Amino acid sequence: MAQLSIVSGSVGLITLQNPPVNALSAAVRQGIVDTVEKALSDPKVKSVVIRGQNGVFCGGADIKEFGTKMTGPHLIPMIHAIEAGNKPMVAAIEGSALGGGLELALGCHYRVAHSKARLGLPEVTLGLLPAAAGSQRLPRLIGVPAALNLITTGRHVTAAEALQLGIVDQVTDHDTVDTAVKFALNVAGQSLDARRISTFPCPRPAELDALFEDAMQKVRKSARGAIAPVACVQAVRAAATLPYAEGLERERELMATLFNSGQARALQYCFFAQRAVGRWSTPSGARWDTSKPVPVPKAAVIGLGTMGRGIAVALAQTGLSVVAVETQEKQMMEAKQAVSGMLERGAKRRGVAPVSDKISYSGNIRAVADVDLVIEAVFEDMAVKEKLFQQLSAICKPGALLCTNTSALDVDHLASQTRNPELVVGMHFFAPAHVMKLLEVVYGRRSSTQAVATAMQLGKKMGKVSVAVGNCRGFVGNRMLKPYIEQAFYLLEEGATPELVDRALEEFGFSMGVFRMSDLSGLDVGWRVRKGDGLVEPGLASGPSARVRQGRRYSPLGDLLCEQGRFGQKTGRGWYQYEKPGGRVARSDPWLHSFLEGYRARHGLVARRIDHEEVLERCLYALINEGFHILEDGIAAGPEDIDVIYVFGYGWPRHRGGPMFYAGMVGLAKVLERLEHYHQAHPDVPHLQPCSLLRRLVASGSPPIHKWREVIRKLHSHL
Numbered sequence: 233m234a235q236l237s238i239v240s241g242s243v244g245l246i247t248l249q250n251p252p253v254n255a256l257s258a259a260v261r262q263g264i265v266d267t268v269e270k271a272l273s274d275p276k277v278k279s280v281v282i283r284g285q286n287g288v289f290c291g292g293a294d295i296k297e298f299g300t301k302m303t304g305p306h307l308i309p310m311i312h313a314i315e316a317g318n319k320p321m322v323a324a325i326e327g328s329a330l331g332g333g334l335e336l337a338l339g340c341h342y343r344v345a346h347s348k349a350r351l352g353l354p355e356v357t358l359g360l361l362p363a364a365a366g367s368q369r370l371p372r373l374i375g376v377p378a379a380l381n382l383i384t385t386g387r388h389v390t391a392a393e394a395l396q397l398g399i400v401d402q403v404t405d406h407d408t409v410d411t412a413v414k415f416a417l418n419v420a421g422q423s424l425d426a427r428r429i430s431t432f433p434c435p436r437p438a439e440l441d442a443l444f445e446d447a448m449q450k451v452r453k454s455a456r457g458a459i460a461p462v463a464c465v466q467a468v469r470a471a472a473t474l475p476y477a478e479g480l481e482r483e484r485e486l487m488a489t490l491f492n493s494g495q496a497r498a499l500q501y502c503f504f505a506q507r508a509v510g511r512w513s514t515p516s517g518a519r520w521d522t523s524k525p526v527p528v529p530k531a532a533v534i535g536l537g538t539m540g541r542g543i544a545v546a547l548a549q550t551g552l553s554v555v556a557v558e559t560q561e562k563q564m565m566e567a568k569q570a571v572s573g574m575l576e577r578g579a580k581r582r583g584v585a586p587v588s589d590k591i592s593y594s595g596n597i598r599a600v601a602d603v604d605l606v607i608e609a610v611f612e613d614m615a616v617k618e619k620l621f622q623q624l625s626a627i628c629k630p631g632a633l634l635c636t637n638t639s640a641l642d643v644d645h646l647a648s649q650t651r652n653p654e655l656v657v658g659m660h661f662f663a664p665a666h667v668m669k670l671l672e673v674v675y676g677r678r679s680s681t682q683a684v685a686t687a688m689q690l691g692k693k694m695g696k697v698s699v700a701v702g703n704c705r706g707f708v709g710n711r712m713l714k715p716y717i718e719q720a721f722y723l724l725e726e727g728a729t730p731e732l733v734d735r736a737l738e739e740f741g742f743s744m745g746v747f748r749m750s751d752l753s754g755l756d757v758g759w760r761v762r763k764g765d766g767l768v769e770p771g772l773a774s775g776p777s778a779r780v781r782q783g784r785r786y787s788p789l790g791d792l793l794c795e796q797g798r799f800g801q802k803t804g805r806g807w808y809q810y811e812k813p814g815g816r817v818a819r820s821d822p823w824l825h826s827f828l829e830g831y832r833a834r835h836g837l838v839a840r841r842i843d844h845e846e847v848l849e850r851c852l853y854a855l856i857n858e859g860f861h862i863l864e865d866g867i868a869a870g871p872e873d874i875d876v877i878y879v880f881g882y883g884w885p886r887h888r889g890g891p892m893f894y895a896g897m898v899g900l901a902k903v904l905e906r907l908e909h910y911h912q913a914h915p916d917v918p919h920l921q922p923c924s925l926l927r928r929l930v931a932s933g934s935p936p937i938h939k940w941r942e943v944i945r946k947l948h949s950h951l
């Protein structure tokens with residue numbers, strides 16, 4: 233899967249052939265070994281250009297091969313043979329040169345890149361390090377600080393930055409291969425002594441120890457328990473402190489540890505899961521590859537609160553004309569200012585001009601008459617939304633899609649308020665909507681294939697990871713969050729503190745524990761929902777019935793805090809205390825601790841010692857159990873959809889793969905056994921009762937996650 237031809241009389245042109253990204257599969261590696269050998273031994277060939285087919289240099293090692301038995305030549309000796317060869321080798325980089333792709337290019341003596349190319353060593357994002365000598369060559373080429381930055385973050389750099397850093401020798405706007413061939417003709421016959429990066433001494437910055445300590449501290453802080461970034465620092469340190477061959481050996485050892493870690497498997501699973509959700513399907517038979525989205529040049533956002541502002545910005549940044557509607561004057565004034573600030577900051581970050589002219593504002597809902605798609609982001613109240621959908625149905629042009637940004641309400645009910653329910657879907661964004669990558673596209677019973685396809689495509693255009701999900705209370709993300717939060721409340725009743733619960737979850741890898749998160753998003757949000765559900769009963773201060781609602785265990789702790797005006801960060805008090813309303817730094821609050829003691833005393837609850845293991849098992853397994861119910865109900869098409877939603881929308885640590893992948897890693901039988909144990913201890917908590925799909929999976933031998941769909945399919949065919 234690599235071909236050699238001779239061009240311009242004396243240049244050997246090697247073309248990697250493995251679409252779509254020319255990943256370095258065993259066949260491609262063998263092809264490179266063979267063609268390089270041929271080119272080096274052919275007296276007609278004076279210099280060589282290596283390029284990739286179809287405008288992509290190389291996307292790196294073939295990730296699909298990672299879980300399989302290694303066959304074919306190894307990358308390190310293959311790249312070494314290129315570097316050690318006695319004819320100049322020039323990498324012609326178009327599209328991407330990532331991971332093993334860039335390492336291959338670093339083995340070449342020269343690199344020419346197209347101005348639109350992207351280069352990087354993203355192995356860390358797959359739980360690995362650049363172990364085809366990338367961790368040893370890159371610091372020798374561009375210095376330790378820059379190499380540390382690229383290798384520990386995995387970020388892709390533009391060709392311009394690569395030139396500035398010294399990764400490439402030339403950038404062109406013209407045909408890359410033609411330019412590289414000319415380059416190869418020019419350097420033919422020249423000495424290669426100064427071009428073999430592995431022979432370069434690694435620049436040793438002053439204060440080397442301090443630099444690495446600082447780098448280590450930084451990655452430990454941001455890695456949230458991921459081990460690959462730490463190993464990356466160690467590998468670069470080896471480059472800076474050891475001779476090349478010893479550094480290479482250290483790279484190999486570190487890689488072996490990472491490769492066999494569950495984290496690498498989890499991160500590689502996430503890579504493919506993120507792509508799998510794009511191949512969506514619905515129970516009605518609608519599919520990504522057979523449905524046709526309609527173009528959406530003009531959209532409207534209704535309601536310019538926090539969510540509406542973010543959505544308007546995200547749409548404008550995608551290039552759509554946006555009509556932003558807000559009926560309250562004060563809110564409109566604040567929104568205009570906030571939106572223009574967001575657009576300016578976004579433009580500055582991306583190095584482009586702000587797109588303020590893309591948004592027009594109106595206080596009149598009739599302004600949406602000619603748009604192709606409306607996203608409603610008004611107050612989370614069914615009566616308000618019902619009325620709005622009735623109005624939209626009358627105002628909008630025929631065929632316009634009506635989307636709701638509700639985070640939990642019934643999309644079918646909203647659709648029933650319109651003349652064309654097939655044009656209604658949910659587009660559930662996450663705050664801040666112009667930043668967060670996740671979008672849940674909620675199809676209702678009557679949503680047309682075209683409506684789902686259009687919302688999915690718009691999400692993709694907006695740079696979102698869009699997941700198609702069915703309609704139910706809370707959809708996927710928020711439905712699973714409910715039992716998780718509920719367990720956290722129960723743990724407080726039983727003797728835990730917010731600090732203990734949050735610490736356990738943050739050590740697990742969540743960006744924020746449940747109580748810090750609740751303080752950030754506002755306790756009043758859940759309070760309003762519980763009120764709407766008829767769960768809040770302020771009169772019931774004590775006695776056993778105070779902790780039972782609608783026939784099941786209920787914790788009124790959140791309601792009690794709200795009754796005290798403790799809404800979290802915005803009021804300066806919640807589960808923690810803050811320096812002032814709007815403060816960000818959570819501090820332990822003695823008031824809260826004595827409040828909890830008083831609460832337990834009032835309800836005859838005796839505090840017991842609760843450890844991190846119990847916090848994790850109860851909170852996470854309750855959430856996972858709900859995930860199995862969601863699969864059983866057909867609300868998510870597969871476990872990947874749930875995992876992507878949790879990783880991109882809920883701060884689930886990516887190196888743990890998502891809740892469903894994590895359940896598989898822990899062992900489904902263990903998850904089942906612990907749920908049974910906790911349900912026995914808390915029979916009044918239905919969320920702890922193991923889902924029958926989990927039982928069925930365990931009974932069928934706990935198949936690997938990619939086989940779950942078969943079990944689910946069988947289950948559905950029996951229903």
Ligand SMILES: C/C=C(\C)C(=O)SCCNC(=O)CCNC(=O)[C@H](O)C(C)(C)COP(=O)(O)OP(=O)(O)OC[C@H]1O[C@@H](n2cnc3c(N)ncnc32)[C@H](O)[C@@H]1OP(=O)(O)O
Binds near residue numbers: 358360361507
């Ligand atoms: C040791 C480890 C070493 C030496 C490594 O090299 S590890 C691999 C390092 N490389 C990467 O991490 C790059 C991964 N790929 C990407 O970032 C992107 O795919 C891309 C920037 C190269 C292209 O992006 P895009 O154009 O948006 O396309 P997709 O991401 O959708 O990918 C298209 C299909 O190609 C599959 N793919 C991509 N890269 C690889 C790979 N390295 N190995 C195997 N398969 C790869 C990807 O899954 C898509 O497949 P489908 O989903 O369409 O089936």
